[in-house]
């Protein structure tokens with residue numbers, strides 16, 4: 001067919017991205033070719049960009065196509081694809097979100113239902129973009145979904161703008177709470193009210209949590225958490241030491257939380273987060289993604305004597321995207337949710353500036369690559 005699309009290739013920390021044109025291949029049987037509308041710069045992208053992950057840094061020497069928090073529409077359907085992964089009719093032009101990874105369905109974790117722990121779940125992301133189908137990451141005009149990769153049509157009334165954080169920040173927060181088993185009436189503490197934490201506040205309320213407490217050091221983030229339904233906030237700067245914060249949370253929750261979700265990304269908060277739990281509580285570790293500066297200490301007795309569960313969560317079960325999109329659709333007029341998806345827009349050729357912005361800017365909104373600008377029609 002002769003069409004080409006742009007991809008911004010990463011060659012390692014400190015090096016500029018290189019825009020390369022690749023041929024756009026027709027999707028094979030069971031595959032979907034997406035034309036991307038927006039891709040945000042996620043915290044994990046920033047870690048790779050800064051060279052904080054030696055494995056990724058090695059792979060980048062040959063060129064990597066990063067980018068995964070993305071939304072787009074169907075460009076072409078491969079043969080046999082007539083519906084999305086939820087069984088809804090799917091046609092060219094439909095706005096879609098998709099899981100940026102694909103559980104294999106056959107390994108032990110997959111067959112036991114823990115698909116986000118699949119042994120090869122990330123394999124698809126690290127394929128060399130120089131080889132077909134080229135569009136294996138989302139800092140590009142197109143994305144080539146593999147057979148079986150979860151794809152969901154956005155419901156009527158939802159535009160790609162509304163789904164901008166669905167497949168990473170919003171879904172990840174939802175998965176953390178799901179693994180924490182948040183049930184109706186439970187008391188939930190969210191450590192860190194950045195992008196992930198704010199979606200977690202909204203998700204916890206939607207799951208029926210009886211009380212949600214947000215903990216952060218920035219007043220505007222705490223105000224946003226309150227606007228999204230947090231019942232109480234704890235401003236870290238008002239309490240000089242962790243013990244003061246623990247006391248405050250235990251007071252607010254009447255003896256401790258049922259679930260604490262860590263999305264602050266600072267190892268020092270884990271110990272105090274565990275102490276914020278009631279007996280039998282669940283601690284969900286999701287925020288420490290920097291290799292080497294991820295080590296925390298928790299006294300074993302603080303866990304075992306009080307029957308605390310400590311659970312690590314990465315990625316999510318793609319099936320939850322339906323619930324996540326439902327939440328984002330219902331909240332599409334919410335000012336905080338709208339603001340989270342309204343980070344500064346950059347054309348793909350300005351991706352280096354977008355990354356610099358992501359590093360310098362501490363607001364919860366992620367910079368967004370607007371792939372309609374300068375891309376193929």
Ligand SMILES: [Zn+2]
Nearest residue numbers: 042044069168
């Ligand atoms: Zn992400």
Ligand SMILES: [Zn+2]
Nearest residue numbers: 104107110118
């Ligand atoms: Zn698997």
